Amino acid sequence: MFLEANKVVKQYAAHLALDHVDLQVPEGSIYGLLGPNGAGKTTLIRIINQITGPDAGEILINGHKLKPEDVHRIGYLPEERGLYKKMKVGEQAIYLARLKGLSRNDAIKKLKYWFEKFEIQAWWDKKVEELSKGMQQKIQFVVTVLHEPKLLIFDEPFSGFDPINANILKQEIIAQKEKGATILFSTHNMGSVEEICDHITLINKSKTILDGQVDDIKQEYKDNLIKLDFSGDSDILDQYLGKDYLIQSVLQNHRMSTAMIQMPEDGTVNNMISRLVDHVQIHGMQELLPSMNDIFIKVVEQSNQTKPVNN
């Protein structure tokens, strides 16, 4: 494991922000830290960044306990992010890079690479306030990855990005992973989780309620729902599938119909095909896995019901 959190507890006055939270982030993975607003994600991220300290528990990075120098190995793009408005872009980027331990010359060399890559060399001597929001976000991203950190932490990275920049950001995040960085990624945008995360941990009300590989979780929460495209009489489905199969809906079109069918626990796609293949014309068939969004809502609602609202 590249990054581990063991039973981390953080208490603010009357509010318990983290209640024995564990986290295991494998090296080279993109790890999603999910949860509704106020669940404690940002607190955990701040603890990993050593902005604040845990009341109990520990954080291990690459097997050792977090040290002050580790901030140089972490790149952090916070949810609340910004730049000095009156400072020039280049000067500011150098300043932030040097705070992360780069020498002035290294910072300039690396910045040159990134500015060329994004074709933004012309912004170097502009003041930040002259740039559009999207432009500022590009600079923020560059500053986050500039010192080639082994661990990248993005807190709600896509909020406020327009679709084009969001896509660039997504590509760059994947590129960073391929270069060997481990990425911790906090969001409640489930679409992006599905696309890029390998693992997730779901936190609700200061506690971990779900964690694991995205594929496993989807399998675990699947409803055995099959989407079937066919042509022929829909009554035939009922007749040949039998009572175990629940036909939730049929959408009839001129040439082709689409049915949503829930299989029994022991049902398989093969079994279904063999029952239907002689009677209807099958155009396509797909096992529907629940979206992360559905799982998120389901799990969070369950956990809210089973536990009293206030600890």
Added chain:
Amino acid sequence: MSKISLIIQREYLTRVRKKSFVVMSIIGPILFGAMMVLPAWFSSMEDTTEKRIAIVDQTGEYAQSITDTEFLKFDWLQNSNQKEVASDYKEEGYYAYLFIEKDLLEHPDAVTIYSDAQITIDVKDHISRKLEQILEEKKLSSYNISGLDAIIQEVNNVRVNVKTIKLGEDGSEKESSQFITIMAALVFAMLVYFFVLLYGTQVMRGVIEEKTNRIVEVIVSSVKPFQLMMGKIIGIAMVALTQFAIWVVLTVMLYFGISAFVFDGGKVPTRMDSQIENVEALNSEEAQAELTEFQKSFTDVTSKIKAINLVGILFAFVFYFVGGYLLYASLFAALGAALDSEADSQQFVMPVMMPLILSIYVAMAAFRNPAGDLAFWFSMIPFTSPIVMMARMPFEPPIWEMLLSMAILTGTFIFTTWFAGRIYRTGILMYGKKVSYGELWKWFKYSGK
């Protein structure tokens, strides 16, 4: 390079490059220069326009005794009555007319100056002085004393001229002036007040800026919040000291510039010069007389300023400014961390500024009695000592009092910095939260990790 010095560097450079800094650096010395020159200039300046004043004297006894001066000319219009003069004194070219109605010995109010302009004090003083003189003589002569003239002569020649000489420790005598000492005390007290307030609130503004720009979390992921706070406080302190150093240098240059201008050849007749060149023309009666009124008063003012221990005061200034600034700047930093925008700052800033404002009042009172209880206690209390002690400095308070006050101040700013650091590190990451002093106290108590 360590991170805190990177922060200091940024805070310093972004500020000294600002136009407002350059403007302030120039305006300051001009103000000080003006303070040196203006008193001398004003005292050498007199009203030089000639004024003609008509006199209507119904008694006929006083008009002749009101004599002309260089700029005031009096005409006794013997055969005119008040009405005529009142209607055409203006056309006749008179500035005003003086109307004496009855015998002033019996009716002291029976004299009036009429003019459509505001009568200047000079005019009024001259006339009343002359009239009083004449009345005095009349009164005296009514007693029929023999040899009166001689007695008056003798009485008038009695003169006392009290000089105030401050004895230096080496026994040297310096002519000191109560007025100049108070001015110096005032200037230094105001300077500390001004610098602490100006640069202290800059710290607050800087913290609020980082918070509203949302850059603070990016930075504290690289450095400790306390480093960020201290870097800002120290960086701004260096801006202030740079400003002050520029002021001192420019003021000194301005002083020599003005001296050169006032004494054409650039020769400033300091006391030392005149001793060395004792026999030379400069010290001779004739040469002295050649110095204009302005030059004389300029030398006078500057020599009195020199009588004050300026170097010692400058050191004390730097200490009390830095101490007072650190004390208040850390409080301002904590406040800045608690606020989301400058707009909500007013109600929170007031309690912090109160002791500063109070100390200005105490400093004013301290001029009257710089060694009194009030001045003593307020120059010990660290929240007021930077200003009150500076106000006492030109009066040379005892060394032990200074050392004690400095020690208390140092201890207190170490405490407030620690205290502010705890509020700061929580506050900078709080957004959109309504703060109160109770809330700040809660932040202070959060665990120190």
